[in-house]
Amino acid sequence: MITRRNLLSAGVGAGAVLASAAAAQTRFRDLPEAASTDSPYTQVPPRPADGFDYNPVVTLNGWSLPWRMNGDVKEFHLVAEPVERVMADGMIARLWGYNGQSTGPTIEAVEGERVRIYVTNRLPEHTSVHWHGLILPSGMDGVGGLSHPAIPPGKTFVYEFDLIKSGTFMYHPHADEMVQMAMGMMGLFIVHPRDPSFMPVDRDFAFLLAAYDIDPGTYVPKVAEMTNFNMWTWNSRIFPDIDPLVVSLGDRVRVRVGNLTMTNHPIHMHGYDFEVTGTDGGWVRPEARWPEVTIDIPVGAMRAYEFDAVHPGDWAIHCHKSHHTMNAMGHDIPTFIGADKRRLTQMIRRQQPGYMPMGTAGMADMGEMSMEIPENTVPMMTGWGPYGPLEMGGMFSVVKVREGIAADDYSDPGWYENPPGTQAWEWTGELPDHARNDSPKTILTPRPGHGSHKG
Numbered sequence: 001m002i003t004r005r006n007l008l009s010a011g012v013g014a015g016a017v018l019a020s021a022a023a024a025q026t027r028f029r030d031l032p033e034a035a036s037t038d039s040p041y042t043q044v045p046p047r048p049a050d051g052f053d054y055n056p057v058v059t060l061n062g063w064s065l066p067w068r069m070n071g072d073v074k075e076f077h078l079v080a081e082p083v084e085r086v087m088a089d090g091m092i093a094r095l096w097g098y099n100g101q102s103t104g105p106t107i108e109a110v111e112g113e114r115v116r117i118y119v120t121n122r123l124p125e126h127t128s129v130h131w132h133g134l135i136l137p138s139g140m141d142g143v144g145g146l147s148h149p150a151i152p153p154g155k156t157f158v159y160e161f162d163l164i165k166s167g168t169f170m171y172h173p174h175a176d177e178m179v180q181m182a183m184g185m186m187g188l189f190i191v192h193p194r195d196p197s198f199m200p201v202d203r204d205f206a207f208l209l210a211a212y213d214i215d216p217g218t219y220v221p222k223v224a225e226m227t228n229f230n231m232w233t234w235n236s237r238i239f240p241d242i243d244p245l246v247v248s249l250g251d252r253v254r255v256r257v258g259n260l261t262m263t264n265h266p267i268h269m270h271g272y273d274f275e276v277t278g279t280d281g282g283w284v285r286p287e288a289r290w291p292e293v294t295i296d297i298p299v300g301a302m303r304a305y306e307f308d309a310v311h312p313g314d315w316a317i318h319c320h321k322s323h324h325t326m327n328a329m330g331h332d333i334p335t336f337i338g339a340d341k342r343r344l345t346q347m348i349r350r351q352q353p354g355y356m357p358m359g360t361a362g363m364a365d366m367g368e369m370s371m372e373i374p375e376n377t378v379p380m381m382t383g384w385g386p387y388g389p390l391e392m393g394g395m396f397s398v399v400k401v402r403e404g405i406a407a408d409d410y411s412d413p414g415w416y417e418n419p420p421g422t423q424a425w426e427w428t429g430e431l432p433d434h435a436r437n438d439s440p441k442t443i444l445t446p447r448p449g450h451g452s453h454k455g
């Protein structure tokens with residue numbers, strides 16, 4: 001029997017023993033079926049029917065790749081191929097991905113298991129798969145040209161290794177990387193602890209940050225872009241169509257986020273403080289954690305954070321870079337705030353009677369108006385809540401904490417009803433004089449009741 005301790009202490013030797021044992025017990029000589037999906041909706045995986053037990057992760061707007069046990073080896077079949085991804089209603093992106101979708105399916109396995117991953121290349125060029133953060137033999141590391149020859153179009157390669165530690169990892173090509181990652185090739189690789197009592201949670205969400213540059217009215221990302229992206233996605237999906245994170249009051253919740261864009265993303269969650277409990281390097285010891293409400297996800301890194309869901313409500317979760325909560329936008333929009341466009345408006349209305357000036361009081365009106373936009377494009381600021389437009393896009397969703405949600409229920413419970421007396425309201429009485437300051441200097445406010453200092 002393989003326990004975590006003797007596997008770790010035996011090191012490489014245990015892997016060799018495992019390999020020969022697995023070969024002796026191999027039942028299947030054919031490839032595992034390559035499962036595929038065309039759905040962009042969250043598909044909650046079932047609990048594992050065989051192999052070691054674990055609590056599956058819920059990949060936002062994604063799914064977990066089915067597998068089969070072949071003797072003692074867990075076998076997966078990834079297919080790299082062109083895909084169509086519905087980023088939001090009204091916007092399809094023609095990407096490259098795995099098994100029908102971008103981002104690719106989440107691979108889930110358990111510490112101590114051996115995995116065999118068949119990778120079939122249906123792209124028009126060669127590819128490879130790098131297993132980011134996993135500890136494995138050099139020749140399995142998936143760097144085309146360094147670890148092994150890149151996988152030619154039409155060919156299938158096999159990666160096989162032992163999972164010697166649990167944690168939050170990912171996979172992506174390491175061949176023509178600039179093009180293949182700009183086209184959406186990436187996925188999550190979750191290794192669950194062998195000991196189910198190690199850091200258990202009730203709900204375990206996961207998503208990857210991915211950025212694209214897709215001109216309004218077009219379908220294919222511009223792969224040479226380095227900084228000026230316009231689609232900021234979670235698992236290649238944008239607000240308002242990123243699924244909510246549905247949680248039952250009192251649940252212990254983990255959220256795992258990986259960043260495969262070319263800039264950092266400060267992910268901010270309202271309503272809670274929480275602790276980072278894991279990186280792609282491993283779990284963070286309890287004595288090394290500190291409270292946060294925003295965690296920066298560096299480029300090429302993963303963070304897992306945890307909290308107890310004790311505050312019911314609808315809580316925003318989003319990237320704190322405000323341009324990352326917008327959909328396709330031009331950055332060459334002039335600022336009209338404070339500009340007097342009355343004369344100009346009169347002149348334009350002589351030619352075009354319905355003309356309305358925009359932007360003189362800010363840009364919030366863009367969240368309400370339905371302007372003419374090119375086909376296959378979503379508005380820059382969009383989404384409606386129970387009290388009006390949210391004026392968001394891109395990397396934004398809602399954590400919905402409600403009482404009494406069943407353990408396997410992730411369906412949208414609708415909007416939160418604030419208990420009486422717990423919601424901001426409009427003041428309609430007299431307004432007192434409000435304090436006002438026109439000086440840029442530091443003004444020391446005397447402490448109340450301490451007009452003169454008496455020691």
Ligand SMILES: [Cu+2]
Nearest residue numbers: 265319321324
């Ligand atoms: Cu961001």
